[in-house]
Amino acid sequence: MSDQITQPPSARADLAAAVHALPERMGWWFIPASLLFWTVLWPVGLLAAVVWLVARTRRLRRLQSPVDRRIARLLRWYPAGWRERYGDEFAALLRDTIADGRGGLCLSLDVASGGLAARAEDGARQRMLAAIFLTVGWIPLFPQGIVPLVMQLTGVPARSWFVALYLPQPLQWLTAVAMVALGLALLAAGVRMAGGLTLAGRRAPVR
């Protein structure tokens, strides 16, 4: 009787089978890439973040008073170019405002909002974002979008590194189309930003 009962496979056997099947399911690069991520990139990234936080805290603590530390923290909402131009006078105004007893949460929120608005208008940041969008946008559009669509239509069996083709069948089309849309959106945003900067440069008065 007991011989007829098939034992369920153990969790360890399941895990071993899953690991064994990984290269076939995900591609040969998956295991070395995972090893690299978990053994090198992740610990190094964590260590770098901790070192950065400790250095920043020490730098802030070297400043004299809690008010100075708060003003330094508030100023960090603004981009470097803005701080260079307005930083000293803005810090003086913040000091006066706090001394008046009006340094509550409203002040922090207002400064954060102003800083984010200044960052959104910062020309250097927009140039960088435009360059990133115009560079990265091609990846979802062509290799992750149009190429998998063509492969689906022509019935090419290879999956290579096309993300969409590793998903269940109904999601493959959806993912490829979403990738095309994402790529087009990134490229459109990049073109729009670059165009806006060019026009702004043409409109800027000659000093």
Next chain:
Amino acid sequence: MSSEPLGGLGRYAGPATLILSSLAGGSKHGYALTRDIEQFAGVTLQPGTLYGALSRLERQGAIEALEGEGRRRPYCLTPSGAAELQEHLGTQRRVAEVGLKRLDAGWSAA
């Protein structure tokens, strides 16, 4: 400069009007501007809002920075800023007159 008075300032158009009106009475630094605006308009401009509007007005050429008094830097109105303020306040006055007239006609009995 925009053809529309104080155009292109978006959400800073209100604070910009207050700042230009304050500077029409003479040059002031940030803290003096805040206190003056509180006195004549009853509005407290927080530092982030004040400097958001100041930096835009300076970029548009409506105000300019003077030599600093220590870490504080005063600003003054430029001729083009004065012209923009005049036009903007003229429009506001017309709107106010029409609104008040219509209120007097239709709501005075209520």
